[in-house]
Amino acid sequence: MKRSIASSSKGNVYKRSRPDIEHDFEQYHSVNKKYYPNPITRKGANQFNNMSRAKPIEILEELLRKHKTSLQDASTVIHWFRNDLRSSDNVGFYKSVKLFQQLKQRDASAKLYAIYIINEDDWRAHMDSGWKLKFIIEALKSLQESLAELHVPLLVWEFHTLEGALSNSKKFVEFFIEKCISLSSGKPMIISANIEYQTDELYRDIRLLEQEDQRLQLNFYHDSCIVAPGLLTTDKGTRYSVFTPWYKKWVLYLSRHRKSGSEICQLHKIEPLKYNESFKLEPFQYSLPEEFVQYIPKLKWCLPDVSEAAALSRLKDFLKTKSFKYNNEKDTLCLGGTSNLSVYITTGVISTRVVVNEASHTCNGQIMSKTLKDNSSIQNFIKEVAWRDFYRHCMCNWPYTSMGIPYRLDTLDIKWENDPVTFERWCIGNTGIPIVDAIMRKLLYTGYINNRSRMITASFLSKNLLIDWRWGERWFMKHLIDGDPSSNTGGWGFCSSTGIDAQPYFRVFNMDIQTKKYDPKMIFINEWVPELRHSENQRPINYPEPLVDLKHSRERALEVYKDAM
Numbered sequence: 001m002k003r004s005i006a007s008s009s010k011g012n013v014y015k016r017s018r019p020d021i022e023h024d025f026e027q028y029h030s031v032n033k034k035y036y037p038n039p040i041t042r043k044g045a046n047q048f049n050n051m052s053r054a055k056p057i058e059i060l061e062e063l064l065r066k067h068k069t070s071l072q073d074a075s076t077v078i079h080w081f082r083n084d085l086r087s088s089d090n091v092g093f094y095k096s097v098k099l100f101q102q103l104k105q106r107d108a109s110a111k112l113y114a115i116y117i118i119n120e121d122d123w124r125a126h127m128d129s130g131w132k133l134k135f136i137i138e139a140l141k142s143l144q145e146s147l148a149e150l151h152v153p154l155l156v157w158e159f160h161t162l163e164g165a166l167s168n169s170k171k172f173v174e175f176f177i178e179k180c181i182s183l184s185s186g187k188p189m190i191i192s193a194n195i196e197y198q199t200d201e202l203y204r205d206i207r208l209l210e211q212e213d214q215r216l217q218l219n220f221y222h223d224s225c226i227v228a229p230g231l232l233t234t235d236k237g238t239r240y241s242v243f244t245p246w247y248k249k250w251v252l253y254l255s256r257h258r259k260s261g262s263e264i265c266q267l268h269k270i271e272p273l274k275y276n277e278s279f280k281l282e283p284f285q286y287s288l289p290e291e292f293v294q295y296i297p298k299l300k301w302c303l304p305d306v307s308e309a310a311a312l313s314r315l316k317d318f319l320k321t322k323s324f325k326y327n328n329e330k331d332t333l334c335l336g337g338t339s340n341l342s343v344y345i346t347t348g349v350i351s352t353r354v355v356v357n358e359a360s361h362t363c364n365g366q367i368m369s370k371t372l373k374d375n376s377s378i379q380n381f382i383k384e385v386a387w388r389d390f391y392r393h394c395m396c397n398w399p400y401t402s403m404g405i406p407y408r409l410d411t412l413d414i415k416w417e418n419d420p421v422t423f424e425r426w427c428i429g430n431t432g433i434p435i436v437d438a439i440m441r442k443l444l445y446t447g448y449i450n451n452r453s454r455m456i457t458a459s460f461l462s463k464n465l466l467i468d469w470r471w472g473e474r475w476f477m478k479h480l481i482d483g484d485p486s487s488n489t490g491g492w493g494f495c496s497s498t499g500i501d502a503q504p505y506f507r508v509f510n511m512d513i514q515t516k517k518y519d520p521k522m523i524f525i526n527e528w529v530p531e532l533r534h535s536e537n538q539r540p541i542n543y544p545e546p547l548v549d550l551k552h553s554r555e556r557a558l559e560v561y562k563d564a565m
Helices: 042-049 056-066 091-106 120-126 130-149 170-183 199-210 243-256 308-321 323-329 342-346 352-361 377-397 409-413 420-427 434-446 451-464 469-479 485-495 511-518 523-528 550-564
Strands: 002-006 020-024 076-081 111-118 154-158 189-194 216-221
Touching: 042 409, 056 199, 056 216, 076 091, 076 170, 091 111, 091 189, 091 216, 111 130, 111 170, 120 199, 130 154, 130 308, 130 342, 170 189, 170 199, 170 216, 199 216, 243 377, 308 323, 308 342, 308 352, 323 377, 352 377, 377 485, 409 550, 420 434, 420 451, 420 469, 434 451, 434 469, 434 511, 434 523, 451 469, 451 485, 451 511, 451 550, 469 485
Parallel strands: 076 111, 076 189, 111 154, 189 216
Antiparallel strands: 002 020
């Protein structure tokens, strides 16, 4: 059912370009049945755990072990850009350039192409936000210009079917083969890409590796994580499900594999190519359909500068001006105490290797203190990057967590109340709890909230309102400019006590305490909830009563969780 999100009657900051926007809130209640008609069950999830069903990352890596790249007869190299929208420090693109240079030595007519494939059905199924998609389109334009300086054309292809098909479908494989063969004039080619760790994307790559056209040689590389998923194991050889011991081993791994005095991790650098001197840039023509952005308020519709140079500049500015205050300011709601690099990292405009290398320079290469509680601001900033790696490690080892099933299968028995109207009021920031409403309105109007904000609102939805955390997870993906499937799922699992290394079920954030700690002067709340600016101690008539009593809703949550767990 579509309902309208009404404008606030107070404050110009909430006026939209049109008074109301129709929005289908029911899309957040379950996975999209059009694309997932047979969603995974608890039994299906357990098959991954008891090893009766192979994990997609294991299938992919086994196929890659059997694969050998041959330069014989190949005259075309293609790099397939995905969520790695940069030319610098890009493992797959670097490998493509090296292979191309080898081919060029024996075949002067050898060609190097870059491609990007748009599948709007993937975006719909995965609930990518309009903020993020607009950023991606701008990043593609910037990438195309960067590649043009190397005389490498970036071709943007669009995959469409009448019935709607994901990229892990047979039809996509057929489309992909046909398009690639047309670039090589029917001759053998070498195609590289960096691995994406979500389940759909892994099955897509498996299907591509299993196709039988011998003219396509596919190489997939680990790139988006500093340490590849699954590489770090316990002393018994099992996978980590707790962050802290994994993080300590992550730090140890980086220390042991330090490439030089200045590099914690190896960077992949490409020299200018003397090739295709007559190349001329032809900008791609693609406009994001209105359906992907129509639900977003237009007043604050602006994006940060989208380029590799802008990302690096933002990183260096953060390290120079803000990083030393990170521990004290990262959680304060009215301060911009974070790096604001997340969208650049999520879309791959900057690599996390570059981020960690640059950050490590400011702490003399000591990226962790002997005791974690003594971590400096810079060290804790680096630790946040490690969390991102950790959640990818977890999604690969427990693939059902990217399929709508929580890591803790027993929490499937939680009896959520799932009141649709209550959920809608949480979505639009109309709960009567000022800190929650301020955060949710900021998300709605800017596409970004910091991690503390995400934790506060996630705890409130899943514990105080007893609404299935997956509803909130989908809302975040649909509205965050930096929406990252593994980090988003991991964060919601943590706050709702259903996920990996989650907080205990009896820990429920106290909204009054959160306000006093992270918005003590009510600066943030007054900015986003203008109804309260001049209210003093009285609740204004145009601001709603709280949806729930915080104390009683906490007690109710503990009972419901205890019964299930």
